[in-house]
Amino acid sequence: MGSRKPYEIGQEAPFAISRTKIENFVQCPRCFVLDRRHKVAVPSGPSFTLNTAVDTLLKKEFDRHREAGTVHPILQELGCDLVPLKNANMDVWRENFKGVRYLHEPTNLEVFGAVDDLWVNADGEIVVIDYKSTAKATPVEELGTERWHDAYRRQIEVYQWLLRQLGYKVSSTGYWLYETARNTADSFDQKLEFDARLIAHEGNTEWVESTLYRIKDALDDDGLPWSSDNCEVCKFFDARAYATSSQGEEIYPHCFVCGEVKKEARYGMPAGPVDESRVVLMGCVIVPGEVRPDWLCTNCESKNDLN
Numbered sequence: 001m002g003s004r005k006p007y008e009i010g011q012e013a014p015f016a017i018s019r020t021k022i023e024n025f026v027q028c029p030r031c032f033v034l035d036r037r038h039k040v041a042v043p044s045g046p047s048f049t050l051n052t053a054v055d056t057l058l059k060k061e062f063d064r065h066r067e068a069g070t071v072h073p074i075l076q077e078l079g080c081d082l083v084p085l086k087n088a089n090m091d092v093w094r095e096n097f098k099g100v101r102y103l104h105e106p107t108n109l110e111v112f113g114a115v116d117d118l119w120v121n122a123d124g125e126i127v128v129i130d131y132k133s134t135a136k137a138t139p140v141e142e143l144g145t146e147r148w149h150d151a152y153r154r155q156i157e158v159y160q161w162l163l164r165q166l167g168y169k170v171s172s173t174g175y176w177l178y179e180t181a182r183n184t185a186d187s188f189d190q191k192l193e194f195d196a197r198l199i200a201h202e203g204n205t206e207w208v209e210s211t212l213y214r215i216k217d218a219l220d221d222d223g224l225p226w227s228s229d230n231c232e233v234c235k236f237f238d239a240r241a242y243a244t245s246s247q248g249e250e251i252y253p254h255c256f257v258c259g260e261v262k263k264e265a266r267y268g269m270p271a272g273p274v275d276e277s278r279v280v281l282m283g284c285v286i287v288p289g290e291v292r293p294d295w296l297c298t299n300c301e302s303k304n305d306l307n
Contacts, residue, residue, distance in 0.1 A: 007037045007219045014103055017215065019113030019158045022208075023151055025215050028231035033218050042233050054133040054179055054194075055116060059094070062117055066090070074177075078198045082119035082127055082175075090118070102165040104209070107216040115159050117177075125171035128159045128203075135181035139195035143176070147230075152176065153201055161205040174201050257300035 007015050017036070024042075025032040034040040065072045066084035075082060087093075093100045099114035117129040130152070134140060143149040156174040163170045179194040218225050227234035245254070254260065274281065281297075 006039050009037075009220050009222065012108070014108050014110045015219070016110045016112060018097075018099075019111070019155060022111070022158060022211060022215070023154060025218070026154065026211065027147075027151075028228040028234060029214075029218050029225035030227040031231060031233055032215070033221075033224055037219060051133045055131045058131050058177070058179075059117065074196050075198070078196065080198055082121055085118040085120050085126060087118070093118070100159065100162040100166070102162050104165075104212050107212045109212055109216060111158070111162060111212070113155075113158055113162060118163075119175075121171055123171075125169050126163055127171045128156050128163070128174040130156055130159075130174070130176050131179070132176050133179040133181070133194070135183045135192075137182075137184050139180040139197050140178045140199070141197055142199060143201075153203070154207075156201055157203040157205045158208060160203045161208040164205070172203050174203050175199060176201070255297040255300055258297065260297070 021032065021036065024035065031042055035042065062072055062084045066086055069083060069086070071081055071083055089100075092098050093115050094117075096114050099112045101110060101112040103110045115128065116131045119127045119129055121127055132140075132152070143152060156176075160170050160172070160174060176199045178197045178199055180197070181192045181194050185193070227238075
């Protein structure tokens with residue numbers, strides 16, 4: 001089993017990476033590397049315990065039909081004849097931090113992910129199933145273009161990829177069993193009523209292996225990758241640091257000539273090309289007797305000829 005310790009550049013031991021961490025890399029390589037190599041993780045939010053309860057109860061129901069080899073009545077109502085898969089590994093495959101595991105030898109990354117369920121179609125192919133639950137006035141009938149919906153799609157695709165690497169025959173069609181709690185009732189009465197929908201997804205797993213190579217390259221790079229343009233976490237910390245610097249705390253330094261706070265400051269001679277739209281090169285001016293040096297931006301250095 002791959003190591004759960006922080007990644008060390010050039011390490012020879014396999015490194016475990018979950019399906020969730022792969023998604024984190026897709027969302028923002030910078031946040032991913034800070035987490036996996038430097039143990040600086042994005043703050044976690046509260047757990048969705050009601051969703052977890054729905055998942056747990058669904059698994060219990062489908063386990064009874066798994067044992068009996070029968071189709072769940074929900075699926076019969078939805079016109080589906082898929083039967084829960086019987087496999088000795090099911091309990092492990094559904095357990096967090098264990099799951100379906102495969103060592104990708106070219107990168108030495110041990111990929112794993114815990115599935116919600118696996119069913120079987122008439123052709124004997126394994127069908128990846130993911131339970132989802134929410135509350136709306138009308139049932140969820142399809143997924144849209146929201147970022148988290150794309151994450152749901154990649155989730156199914158990683159599971160499909162993992163099972164294929166283990167030699168299983170896997171259908172390209174996966175499903176979300178989407179349970180929508182009705183929030184239009186007149187009263188609660190200590191119960192929630194749900195509408196179930198089976199939403200199909202034609203998975204494309206071609207992106208998975210190329211992403212593993214990109215992850216390996218990012219982990220072995222001495223520096224940090226750029227933030228994703230739409231990473232809300234990086235935007236927050238950048239805006240916070242900028243505002244803090246504006247109040248006199250030198251997270252981002254001020255140019256002592258123009259007084260502007262310089263975002264994404266880099267000091268000295270860069271080792272390679274610099275994206276001038278995101279980086280400002282800064283120089284250091286040492287004043288005799290001063291313990292702390294002042295910082296001078298290249299624009300002011302050029303204008304004032306203060307070399």
